[in-house]
Amino acid sequence: MKKIIKPITITFLIALTISLIYFIGNRFYHTFEYGNNSYYSFYSAIEKTKEEKLPDNEEEKIYETIIETDMKYTDQSIPNKEWVIDYIEKEAKEQETKCNNDLSIIEEEITSTTKIYGVNLCELSEETANNIKDALKYIYEKYPFIKEYVTNISLINDGGTSSYIAAFKPSFTYMTSNTANRFPFVIKIQVFLNAAYYLNDKYFDLIIENASNTNHFPKSTTKTSLVVHEFGHVITYVLAIKNYNSINTILLPENNFSNYATTLKEYATSAFAKLIVEEAYNDYTQSNKKESKEEFRKNISGYANSNDGNGDIIYNETVAEAFHDYYLNESNAKPESLAIMNVINKYIERLV
C-alpha cells in the first residue's frame, strides 16, 4: 500500500526543523557567551603590593575611563568584512569626544601600523601612549602575521585595582546576523588596559617596582612592556588559529565554527601553549644544565609559573612572560625565555 504523508505531518516536520535550527543556533551562541567569561588571560599584580600604603587620598580616588567596551549587536544585516571594520573604527572614534590632537595622531599611527581598528587610548599620558605606539610598531614589524587579528586595544573599567592590569580577550561576540542560524558572527579580539592602573601613574609605578623587585615580573618591566606581554598571548593565539585550521574571526561563518571552537578550547585550556613550553623545556635540558619544569618556568618570572587556583599551570602565561622577557632584554633574556622563543619561531616557520 502506498504511504501518504498527511499535510499535518509535513507541518510538524517543518516546525521540528525550525526548532532544531534555533536550538543549534542557541547552543552555539551560549558556547560563545561562556567563552567570553573564561577564555582570556590577564596580567595581574601581586597581592602584596595592594596592601602597601599609598600616598594619602590616592587610595580613595577612583580612576576610570569614559570608554564603554561591552556593546554588542544581535540580528544585524552584515554585508561584508569592510563594513564590520568601518563599524568598529567609527564606534571607537565616536567615544573619544575630548581626545586631544596629539593623542588622536598617536591612535591613528597605531591603526595604520597594526590594523587594530578600534584604538581607545587617548586618556593615557602622551608619553605612555607614545611608548605603546613604538612597542606595537616593533612587534608588528617583527611578527607581521598577527596583523588584522586584534580588532581593539582600549582602556577599560573592570574591577578596579582588585582586578587585572592588562588583559587579552580573544572571543567577544560583538555581532550576530539576522539569519536563521545567526551566522556570520563578528568576534572581537581585544587587548585591554585597566584604567585603575593605567590612569593612576603613582600607584602603577609602585606596583611595577614591587613586582620587579620580587621577580614577579621580568627584569626592567614597564607600563609599556606589560602591554607587550599581552601580545605574547596574541602571537600564541594566532598560531593556535593556524595550527587548528581556523580563520580570522572578524567574520566567522558557520562552516568554520567547529575549527574555531577547537582553537579556542586548545588556547583557553593552555593546551597549545603547553606544547610550546614542553618542547622548549626538552630542548633546553638537552643542551643545558638539568632543572625541573617548575624551575624552568620560575626562572623566567614568578608570573610565568602562575597556576589557575586548582594547581594547573597556566602555560599561556609562561609563553607570554618569555615573550615579555625577550622584548625587554633581547639576547640577555633568561635562557629559558630564549628556548621558548626558539620554539615559537619554529611554529611561525611551519604555520605562517
Ligand SMILES: [Zn+2]
Ligand atoms: Zn598574561
